[in-house]
Amino acid sequence: MRLTVWTYDGPPHVGAMRVVTAMRGVHYVLHAPQGDTYADLLFTMIERRDRRPPVTYTTFKASDLGGDTAALFKDTARAAYDRFRPQAMIVSASCTGELIQDDPGGLAKALDLPVPVIPLHLNSYQRKENWGAAETFHALVRGCCRGRTYGPRPAGARPTANILGPAALGFRHRDDQAEVRRLLSLLGIDVAVTAPWEASPADLVRLPDADFNVVLYPEIADTAAKWLSRTFRQPHTRTVPIGLNATRDFLREAAELAGVDPAPALAAVEAQARMPWYAASVDSTYLTGKRVFIFGDATHAVAAARVASEELGFTVCGLGTYGREFARDVRAAADRLGLDALITDDMLEVEEAIAAARPELVLGTQMERHIAKRLGLPCAVISAPVHVQDHPARYAPQMGIEGANVIFDTWVHPLMMGLEEHLLTMFRDDPEFHGEAAPSHLGPPIPMPTPAQVVEDTAAAALSWAADAELELKKIPFFVRGKARRNTERFAAGHGLSTITIETLYDAKAHFGR
Numbered sequence: 001m002r003l004t005v006w007t008y009d010g011p012p013h014v015g016a017m018r019v020v021t022a023m024r025g026v027h028y029v030l031h032a033p034q035g036d037t038y039a040d041l042l043f044t045m046i047e048r049r050d051r052r053p054p055v056t057y058t059t060f061k062a063s064d065l066g067g068d069t070a071a072l073f074k075d076t077a078r079a080a081y082d083r084f085r086p087q088a089m090i091v092s093a094s095c096t097g098e099l100i101q102d103d104p105g106g107l108a109k110a111l112d113l114p115v116p117v118i119p120l121h122l123n124s125y126q127r128k129e130n131w132g133a134a135e136t137f138h139a140l141v142r143g144c145c146r147g148r149t150y151g152p153r154p155a156g157a158r159p160t161a162n163i164l165g166p167a168a169l170g171f172r173h174r175d176d177q178a179e180v181r182r183l184l185s186l187l188g189i190d191v192a193v194t195a196p197w198e199a200s201p202a203d204l205v206r207l208p209d210a211d212f213n214v215v216l217y218p219e220i221a222d223t224a225a226k227w228l229s230r231t232f233r234q235p236h237t238r239t240v241p242i243g244l245n246a247t248r249d250f251l252r253e254a255a256e257l258a259g260v261d262p263a264p265a266l267a268a269v270e271a272q273a274r275m276p277w278y279a280a281s282v283d284s285t286y287l288t289g290k291r292v293f294i295f296g297d298a299t300h301a302v303a304a305a306r307v308a309s310e311e312l313g314f315t316v317c318g319l320g321t322y323g324r325e326f327a328r329d330v331r332a333a334a335d336r337l338g339l340d341a342l343i344t345d346d347m348l349e350v351e352e353a354i355a356a357a358r359p360e361l362v363l364g365t366q367m368e369r370h371i372a373k374r375l376g377l378p379c380a381v382i383s384a385p386v387h388v389q390d391h392p393a394r395y396a397p398q399m400g401i402e403g404a405n406v407i408f409d410t411w412v413h414p415l416m417m418g419l420e421e422h423l424l425t426m427f428r429d430d431p432e433f434h435g436e437a438a439p440s441h442l443g444p445p446i447p448m449p450t451p452a453q454v455v456e457d458t459a460a461a462a463l464s465w466a467a468d469a470e471l472e473l474k475k476i477p478f479f480v481r482g483k484a485r486r487n488t489e490r491f492a493a494g495h496g497l498s499t500i501t502i503e504t505l506y507d508a509k510a511h512f513g514r
Helices: 012-022 039-046 062-066 069-084 104-111 129-145 173-186 201-205 218-232 244-258 263-272 275-279 298-311 324-336 347-357 366-375 400-415 419-427 451-461 467-473 478-494 502-512
Strands: 026-031 055-057 088-093 117-119 160-164 190-195 212-215 291-296 315-321 361-364 379-381
Touching (some): 012 039, 012 055, 012 088, 026 104, 088 129, 104 117, 117 129, 129 218, 160 244, 173 190, 173 263, 173 400, 244 263, 263 400, 275 298, 298 315, 366 379, 467 502, 478 502
Parallel strands (some): 160 212, 291 315, 291 361
């Protein structure tokens, strides 16, 4: 057994909390001891939610273990219903609560409450947070939609789609679903239900009425989407629109499922997207070939690898995920890039891999942010788990047209974008810059000259420049003139010359230009 200092995926009941907190009209009764009661901390502090998560704990103590903890659960569940009057309830035990084997599902059923009560069997010692979110969403969808029938869309009606996957505490889920709504509107497709985000149990009942489902986050929605496909023959998308190429593919896929023409929407993408022009600009082409290491949940890691390699011209030198359920997708993406995928939930193993790959940019979670800081590398966060700074108040999606623009800004800014930083890095040794100026805040300190360099500079000081050679030197652009002067003086000193003429200047240029 290893001590976990920090974890990418929490226990599965945290995933259940994320689904329930995103919804309306659902309440979660969690059989948990003191110490497992941290829902408020997660959602009100980290995500800055304006309302408390709909979670009620039994909060049993050590002294309760000698009594009837089953009665404690039933009393808590009944009181939660009386207070909140939800449309549906889910019940389960936390990882520690599982050890006392009280069966929350059976106990809640015995209460005979007037709303659906859905038990969750979360298997806390073998599964993790994303699996718990997927299982909870699947259970709610199955419980609400069982017995429904589906009829074809009336002739002439606009096509409709459900958006599945956005949840609480997700990375940019709030803004992603809004951007995808915009993409669907470009195709003339109406959104019927977005779930779990702001959906109620009554909304889940309506899921089978849509023509197809849009799966934004397979880690959360894939299981439910497959059940809807089997039960109601309702197709779902497989492309996640992160990056412009994926957005174009998504529009084509959604248009095919809806039976509409994608051309107007694709034209709107080309007209509105800024990222292609930015990526082709002079400052951006300077970044072509930069080595990038990518680690996160499978959806964002695979998407980031495609954006980095196809749209920004980076070289992906590492790719991995902590989500073992989707490891196959990451391995396939890594194989296309000629890499071996890193599948691990051990932060220290990730740190070793990053150090060995020697990237120039890290794209990862908040854990990789800390790793990159220790290694002195720039980093951008692309995936949960994240902290409060990655739940911005501003509109900052990762998906769709605007998401591509946000990605460009987020990834490129840590790589010293900006003309001043660019020039300071390239020409910081040039004497035309102030010799005592502090180094760029994004670069390493200017090293002290070695004894050999001091000797070389002393020899160069003994040289004289002919007047015509000085005039010719001034024709060289200022930002490389200092380097040309030093190279010429080093060439003259190495050949025993005391005066530098025009011929010496051109001989030195030919020598160093080889």
